[in-house]
Amino acid sequence: MASGPHSSPYLHGSATVSRVMFTVLVALVPVVAAYFWLWGVSILSQLALAAITALIAEATILVLRKLPVRVALLDGSALVTALLLALCLPPSAPPWVVVIGVLFAIVVAKHLYGGLGYNLFNPAMAGYLVVLIAFPAQLTLWPVPDMYDIGAEAGVVVDSTTMATPLDRLRTGRLQGKPAAEAMAASPLLGIFPNGVTTILALAWTAGGLLLLATRTIHWRIPLALLLSLGLFAGICGWLNPTDHAGWLFHLFSGGTMAAAFFIATDPVSAATTPRGQIIYAAGIGLLIYLIRGWGGYPDGVAFAVLLMNIAAPLIDYFTIPRAYGE
């Protein structure tokens, strides 16, 4: 796109879209490292597949829409979408699941809505949701990391190399009427406990998130409001009914909570944009995550919660116009 009219200001700060996007990519390094450490090299091929699919899809669509390709490819936004999506999938996900998810994210969720800046839904979450609904079997089982001596460490015998996530077990346990603690106890993928795989991932997402905060790539409002809201509801429910509910620490450090708080809900395009609106938006996601985890049909509610609040974002913005100077 051409440069703009000669108009003030004639000074400009150093911020650019690509810088924002590449900071996000750098902030993903701890997460990639954690995957690598836990599951080895397979995550790299998954990321590469997602990235290449995204770039090809983006370039094709741009050509079809007769838009300049180079600038848009270099802005890094397609890469961010692809990598976020790939990092939501289990490392064992079949390649075609990755490709379908990314294609949906880029082609439908992003470009059919008008491209960068115009998409109503977070593309990564939309793509994730499509493959989750279409291929639940491939997405709900996570491989047990090689480094775990399966069974020995967790004290149980496991006869397969894949396992349900703690959130999934929590849900299954709930459906079978087992207390929360018992349902979770038998998994080597345990959250919050030492060596718990989910906890390691959550900590990696948090590390990346802190990097985003430190570089002022994201504002504290959304992560804080999301975590506070989820923690609060989980805390209240856990306190009222400790048998059925797993407690706030578990919820904060399992599933996609940290990824959502720092990387997904903070996607500026699909989030609310007024300061007060962002707090409402993120608190809404936190609440919805808990409702879906506790009572919904899927073990984790991050993607649904984010997409639902995406729909509400324009309305939230409308009702939270800030007070102008002197008003």
Next chain:
Amino acid sequence: MIRLHGFRGGLTGLPGNKEVSTSMPVQRLAIPERLYLPISGVDSLTASIGDRVIGGQQLTNSAPGNSAIWHAPVAGRLVEVVDHPAPHVSGQSVPTLVLEPDGSDEMVDYTALGWSGVSFEELFAVVEAAGIIGMGGAGFPTCLKLSGAGSGMLSTLIINGVECEPEISCDDMLMREQSDKVVAATAKLAALLQVDKAYIAVEDDCPQALSRLAASIQSVKEIAVSAIELVKLPIRYPSGSEKQLIENLLGKQVPKGGFPSDIGVLCLNVATLCAVDDAVTQGIPLMSRIVTVTGDAVAKPQNRRVLFGTAVADLLSSCGGLIAEVDDLVMGGPMMGFALSSPLTPIVKTSNCILVQRAPVLGKRRPIMPCIRCGDCVDVCPAGLLPQQLYWFAKSGEHDKAERHNLFDCIECGACAYVCPSQLPLVHYYRVAKSEIRTQWAQLIKADGARERMQARDERLERREQEAAERRLRKRSQRKISTDNAEPPMSAEVKAAMARAKKLQQAGASETSEKSVLADKSTTPTESARD
């Protein structure tokens, strides 16, 4: 000591570059061959084309309270009125009075009241007659500022020595070189207005001005020194904007649509204060100002005292001329200035700076991307707006939504565009949207007038019918033809419509100084009264 309250939004870390233009003392610019005085906002000329005028002679009349009065900066002959490029963001040409100086220094015999002899009401008249408007950038008539405040109604006088933007140093130089005058005038004005407290606010990057002012406050013995406080502000853009300065000093905001006097404050730019002082103590009207010429494309950046009407080209050549290719001649600073359409554009009362930067600086622009709604612009907007939403509405022509999102509270400071990672020319969109909305208002007003005329016509027709019927009756009885004298009462009705239009316009535009923009294309379109 005052405790600063800060203000919302804003930018830190802008390159000030003041030292570039402050190494030389302020020198007067030689009288140019021609002076160009834009007269689009004035009512009538008080001298005829071809007349010889002398320095200080009033050349134009204007509506009361408008202060768009020109005085001849020097003696010379009025040559013509031509369309000439105006110092306005639109770059349009407007009718301009051309004065050819004849080299004589003949001047009007000024009479002055002096601070001790002037009453509050007289001050208003003196300021109006001297043609003083805010010299910080917005050009709001100073007499109107005073009129909002009866004597004793104000509690605080703020003298704004905060340069409105980076690069500009004309107020800094004025305070350095005339600190005694600034302090004395502040004291006298404060006494006349019976304010409780007077502040002189200066930013941290003007150490010389600060120390000179402090010394002057110490040495000017006859004033009640305790009432004047010199305030050193941390560097933060736009500290010099009137509303932000008031918020920063007093912790109060000027009410939306209101004036500083509504909260008991009078805020004057230092240069404006000095102009008031000249008018009161010497009777001299406003005929020149200090202008910063800076940027890396001019040979000798400096501040110059320039007669109004001087072409920018003359000013630049007096500073060694351009030494590099430039994309734009910018009038004003890097954040709020605008590109001039011609180097012959004249310096006017609000022209604080001419900025010329080497072409690559402006040319090496990064590509414009779509808004990613990152909200960085929201965090820096001093007016508390949602720049990204305004951009959206401005772009899609949703003017009603833009207005509901307070488009007209935007002071066009450019902070949002400065931080925007998508390099969007946000301010440009706001300016366009504002002017489109103003045009709509104007059309509404016109339509209103048309409706009135339509009504008048209908009534007239009806009356004619009636009269015709009566005539026929009379004809039948008297067989005598009466003359049709149903002269339409057009002029009175149009006048009424116009009065209502004006009221509407004021109601619509009263938020800020847009009235003057509507009326006078030659003023800059900034609403942030910085005077």
